[in-house]
Every structure is written in C-alpha cells, then in structure tokens.
Amino acid sequence: MSDVLTQLGEVLEQRKGASPDSSYVSSLHAKGLNKILEKVGEEATETILAAKDAETSGDNKDVIYETADLWFHSLVALSHLGEKPQVVLDELARRFDLSGLEEKASRNKK
Numbered sequence: 269m270s271d272v273l274t275q276l277g278e279v280l281e282q283r284k285g286a287s288p289d290s291s292y293v294s295s296l297h298a299k300g301l302n303k304i305l306e307k308v309g310e311e312a313t314e315t316i317l318a319a320k321d322a323e324t325s326g327d328n329k330d331v332i333y334e335t336a337d338l339w340f341h342s343l344v345a346l347s348h349l350g351e352k353p354q355v356v357l358d359e360l361a362r363r364f365d366l367s368g369l370e371e372k373a374s375r376n377k378k
C-alpha cells in the first residue's frame with residue numbers, strides 16, 4: 269500500500285514543475301493552495317454523502333471512489349506545502365507504536 273503512496277508522491281513532486289496545460293495536478297498547483305483546499309472540501313463532502321448512501325444501499329463502491337479522491341487531493345495539498353505522503357505514514361506508524369505500547373503497559377499492570 270505504501271509503495272503506491274510513495275510512487276504517487278514522486279509523481280506529485282514532478283508535477284510541481286510541469287505545465288498546467290498538460291497535467292491536472294500541475295493545474296491545481298498553478299491555481300494555488302485555496303483552490304486545492306476547495307477540492308479537499310468538496311471531496312470530503314462527497315465522501316460523507318457517499319458513506320451515508322452506502323449505509324442505506326449496502327453498496328460501498330462510491331464511498332471507496334470518493335475516499336480515493338479525498339486522499340488524492342489531501343496529498344496534493346501536502347505536496348503544495350512541501351511535504352511527501354511518507355510523513356503521514358510516519359505519523360500513523362508513530363501513533364500505532366504508541367497505542368501498542370499503551371496496550372502492553374495496561375496488560376503488564378494486570
């Protein structure tokens with residue numbers, strides 16, 4: 269999973285220097301952070317609506333698609349700010365390690 273994020277991060281990095289006419293990501297960078305954040309907001313709303321529909325219909329196809337759009341635009345925002353996907357993976361790993369340690373500590377107390 270993280271391989272895809274790493275490779276996508278590299279493409280996003282390359283797109284910062286590409287022509288806005290040739291690439292969707294480059295066109296977002298050219299429009300600036302506010303436009304990118306607008307897309308993050310739109311995709312978040314679409315993800316919420318799709319999740320509510322999925323609960324009713326039992327079909328998760330659209331919520332998976334919208335979540336991919338949300339993750340993608342969040343990564344474009346981070347890239348615009350000079351960060352790579354790995355920093356988010358590192359943060360999640362740090363939290364996972366912390367909670368693992370807490371679990372161990374509470375088990376040792378018993």
Ligand SMILES: N=c1c2ncn([C@@H]3O[C@H](COP(=O)(O)OP(=O)(O)OP(=O)(O)O)[C@@H](O)[C@H]3O)c2ncn1[C@@H]1O[C@H](COP(=O)(O)O)[C@@H](O)[C@H]1O
Pocket residue numbers: 276279283290291292293294310336337340
């Ligand atoms: N993962 C994605 C990806 N997910 C979603 N999108 C685009 O995000 C947009 C989603 O926004 P909307 O649904 O609102 O569609 P829209 O109406 O076309 O967008 P707006 O006009 O509102 O901005 C669509 O244009 C999708 O094509 C993506 N565009 C690119 N990628 C990846 O980014 C790489 C670089 O893309 P380019 O910059 O286009 O070469 C690609 O190789 C892909 O791996």
